[in-house]
Amino acid sequence: MSEPKTVLIIDDDHDFVNAIEALLQSSGYQVRSAFDGKEGLHLARTLKPDLILLDIMMTERTEGFFVLQEARRTPELSHTPVIVISSIYAELPVFRVNPEAGWLPADLFLPKPVDPARLLAEVGRLTDAARSATSGSAAARRES
Amino acid sequence: MKILKIPKENLDLFVAVLPAFGEVYAPVRRGSGFAFDRPGRWTEVQMNYPRTILPPKKFFLPPRETTFKFDSSKGYQDQLAEATKPVVLFGVHAYDIFGLNILDRVFSQGRYVDPYYVARRQNITIIGVDFQPDDKHFAYSMNADFVESGFDLFLNDIGEDYLVLVGTSRGDDIVLMSGCLLQAPTEADFAEYKRRAGMRRSAYRTRLELEELPEILEMEYHSKVWEEMGERCLSCGSCSAVCPTCYCFDVNDELELGGNAGSRIRSWDSCLFKNHALVAGGENFRATRASRIKFRYYHKQRGFVAEYGRPSCVGCGRCVAACPAKIDIVTVIETIRGERDESRSGVAAKA
Numbered sequence: 001m002s003e004p005k006t007v008l009i010i011d012d013d014h015d016f017v018n019a020i021e022a023l024l025q026s027s028g029y030q031v032r033s034a035f036d037g038k039e040g041l042h043l044a045r046t047l048k049p050d051l052i053l054l055d056i057m058m059t060e061r062t063e064g065f066f067v068l069q070e071a072r073r074t075p076e077l078s079h080t081p082v083i084v085i086s087s088i089y090a091e092l093p094v095f096r097v098n099p100e101a102g103w104l105p106a107d108l109f110l111p112k113p114v115d116p117a118r119l120l121a122e123v124g125r126l127t128d129a130a131r132s133a134t135s136g137s138a139a140a141r142r143e144s
Numbered sequence: 145m146k147i148l149k150i151p152k153e154n155l156d157l158f159v160a161v162l163p164a165f166g167e168v169y170a171p172v173r174r175g176s177g178f179a180f181d182r183p184g185r186w187t188e189v190q191m192n193y194p195r196t197i198l199p200p201k202k203f204f205l206p207p208r209e210t211t212f213k214f215d216s217s218k219g220y221q222d223q224l225a226e227a228t229k230p231v232v233l234f235g236v237h238a239y240d241i242f243g244l245n246i247l248d249r250v251f252s253q254g255r256y257v258d259p260y261y262v263a264r265r266q267n268i269t270i271i272g273v274d275f276q277p278d279d280k281h282f283a284y285s286m287n288a289d290f291v292e293s294g295f296d297l298f299l300n301d302i303g304e305d306y307l308v309l310v311g312t313s314r315g316d317d318i319v320l321m322s323g324c325l326l327q328a329p330t331e332a333d334f335a336e337y338k339r340r341a342g343m344r345r346s347a348y349r350t351r352l353e354l355e356e357l358p359e360i361l362e363m364e365y366h367s368k369v370w371e372e373m374g375e376r377c378l379s380c381g382s383c384s385a386v387c388p389t390c391y392c393f394d395v396n397d398e399l400e401l402g403g404n405a406g407s408r409i410r411s412w413d414s415c416l417f418k419n420h421a422l423v424a425g426g427e428n429f430r431a432t433r434a435s436r437i438k439f440r441y442y443h444k445q446r447g448f449v450a451e452y453g454r455p456s457c458v459g460c461g462r463c464v465a466a467c468p469a470k471i472d473i474v475t476v477i478e479t480i481r482g483e484r485d486e487s488r489s490g491v492a493a494k495a
Contacts, residue, residue, distance in 0.1 A: 037185065059185075065160040066185045069168070073182075095157050096323045103164030103321065 005127045006030045008047060010040030010067065011055035011085070016112075020053065023116050024123065037067035044077055050127045052077075054106070056086035065104075072105045079133075081126035083119075087112035146310040148319060148326040149333055150299075155306070156186040158325050159234060165269050165318060166230030169203070171196055180233060191235060194278045195462055199388035200233055200240050201247060204264045207385075208411040211260060211395075215405040227263035234271045239281075239458040241272050241295050242288035243388025249452050250391055269314055272298035273306075277348045280461030282474060284345055285352040288458035302336040352474050353481065354455065358446040364480045365438075373476065374434025376469045381414030383440070383471075386462035390414070415440050441476065 007029045011017050014035070021031045032047060034040035036059055044052060052071070056064030064084065071077040084106040088095060099109035107126055110119065150158055162168045169180045170189040178193040180200060212222045244265075251261035272295040275281075283289040291298075296315035299306035307329060310316050319326055384390040394413040399406035413420060416436050421429040430436045448456040457473070464472050 060156070060187060062156045062160045062186050065163075066183065069163055069182075070184065073167075092157070094154060094324050097157075097161050097321060097325075101164070101321060103161050105163070 002131075004028060004030050005050040005131075006032065006047060007051050007053060007123060007127075008040065008044055008049040009033045009053045010035075010037065010044075010058075010064070011053070012036060012058040013055065016055075020119070023120065027120055027124075029123070037063045041067055041070055041074075044071060044080070045074060048076055049080065050130060051081045051083065051123055053123075054082055054084050056084060056088050057091065061088070061092070068105060079130070081130050082106045083108045083110060083122060083126065085110045085112055085114050085119075146316065146319070147329055148308045148310070149302070149305045149329040150308055150322075150326050151305050154325045155191075158322055159186060159189065161322055161325075162232045162234065162269075162271075162318070164321060165314070166232045166267070168232045168234055170234040180235075189235065191273060192276065193235075194275070194281070195237070195460055195465065197462075197466075198386060199243060199460065199462065200236055200270075201243065201388055201391075203231060203233060203268055204244065204247065204261055205251075205391060205393070205412070208409060209260065210407045211410050213405070213407045217404070222259075224259060224263055227260045228267050230267050230269070231264075232269040232271065235273045236270050236295070237275045237460075238272060238291045238298075239283040239286070239288040239460045240388050241270060241291045242283075243458045243460070244270070245291065245294040246389045246452070246454075246456050246458070247391060248294070269318070270295045270297075271315075271318075274298075274300045274344065276344065277350075278461070279349050280464045281348060281459060282350040282352050282461065283459035284348045285350075285354060286455065286457055286459035289345070289348075300337055300340070302333055302340060305333065307333060307337050350461075350474055352459070352477055353483070357455075357477065357481070358449050360481055361442060361446045367480060369476065369479055370434045370438040373437050373471060374432055376471055377416070377433045377437045378469050379416045379418060379433050379436060380468060381416045382466040382468065383463035384414035384416060385412060386466045388458055388460055388462070389444075389456040392420070415443070437471075441473075445477070 007024050009017050009020055009031065012035050017033045017035070021033060024031045032043060032049070034043045054064050054068060056062065058064060064086065068082060068084070071080070071082065084099070084104065089111060097103065108122055110122070159168065159170070168182065170183050171178045171193045172181045172183050172188045172190060174181065174197060177197045178190055179196050179198065180203070183189045209226070210223045212220050214220050247261070248265065251258040252265060272291070277283070293311060295311045297318060298309040298311060300309070308326060310319060384392065392413040392415055393410050396409050396411070397406055398409055420436065423429070430439055444457045445455045448454070464474070
């Protein structure tokens with residue numbers, strides 16, 4: 001039986017975190033949480049989670065963007081799947097930059113409020129893909 | 145040139161989009177000074193800073209870089225890939241952009257083009273920002289307080305907004321990606337820009353007269369001022385390190401154990417260092433500190449003029465700030481010009 005997958009939630013909204021934690025734990029995920037970017041990066045480096053759920057508007061309204069950039073610069077996190085979940089487009093109508101235009105190094109962007117079923121499906125998809133990639137690499141190394 | 149504007153309150157969102165064009169470096173606090181580094185959050189970015197400790201030249205001419213590796217079994221492998229990493233330098237002052245334009249003349253034009261410098265110049269996006277001069281800035285005197293090219297975007301403070309000048313097609317790409325963050329400016333914005341530009345020119349407290357300076361330096365070649373400076377100068381090379389346009393470098397081969405492979409390393413050098421003019425056989429053409437510091441001044445204010453048509457000094461004031469012996473270039477030049485009493489000036493900056 002494979003190890004349970006770990007999801008790290010980085011979000012300053014405690015109610016949102018509690019709700020997503022319950023959702024993911026009921027589906028068999030281990031969940032850890034951080035409530036600001038600095039704490040989140042520290043936990044991510046320590047835990048090396050299977051996936052990160054990242055908010056953008058925290059202590060500063062662009063905090064999540066900087067956290068994501070720093071995570072991608074960190075070797076052990078550069079390939080960790082990241083789903084950005086944010087209400088930035090609803091709260092800042094002037095910010096109309098398409099999140100899929102190549103500037104956001106996340107695997108997926110989901111607007112808040114997030115559809116729980118969609119979130120679960122995407123978390124499953126991305127963590128399965130990441131684990132397949134990891135086990136494939138390990139098998140290739142063993143063969144060589 | 146396309147001109148737009150961005151409200152200051154939206155600058156954080158604008159910077160969030162910049163990683164699409166490379167790793168973002170911006171002025172952040174470093175001890176008691178400032179440095180170009182990757183900000184951990186928007187509030188670390190300093191939009192109003194006097195100068196950074198090291199100029200942006202460190203991105204284009206790294207203090208130490210491997211130009212190629214060699215191996216008896218594999219031949220040569222250049223390290224150009226390192227030089228092609230995309231970077232965005234955000235918040236560069238005009239005199240620093242001017243300094244890069246000067247380095248362009250040395251490294252990217254003429255007969256011998258440096259591929260590493262050129263690769264970095266092509267892959268580094270420059271977003272400039274204006275600044276308020278302090279008591280060490282004299283960029284206005286050096287005609288380097290304003291720059292017309294060498295940047296992709298340039299931000300000018302007009303109060304609640306920044307006027308954004310688009311300098312290149314890459315700058316235009318950034319504007320297009322930023323969507324609604326940028327707006328069309330108004331006549332009132334242009335009027336405010338002109339008003340503030342005039343105020344900025346008037347705000348320079350340090351001025352340097354450049355007229356006939358190369359000729360005066362020629363006449364003062366044997367002035368005792370250089371001996372006095374030689375006594376004060378520590379030959380530490382700080383002035384060269386912090387200068388946007390000093391570009392002397394040394395080249396060394398570092399071998400691996402066994403001697404079959406190694407790397408060719410290029411690293412910063414300084415004409416202030418004792419061995420800078422030391423040649424094979426033991427002759428040192430500038431053995432004394434006086435001769436070395438004189439050489440630096442002559443190169444900056446006379447030699448470069450003869451070769452490239454203007455002094456290579458951009459008036460950033462970093463050498464004044466960095467010199468542990470408190471040697472002030474403006475004081476020295478004024479003394480040489482006879483505008484300052486040598487017996488009283490001591491060719492040193494005011495304490």
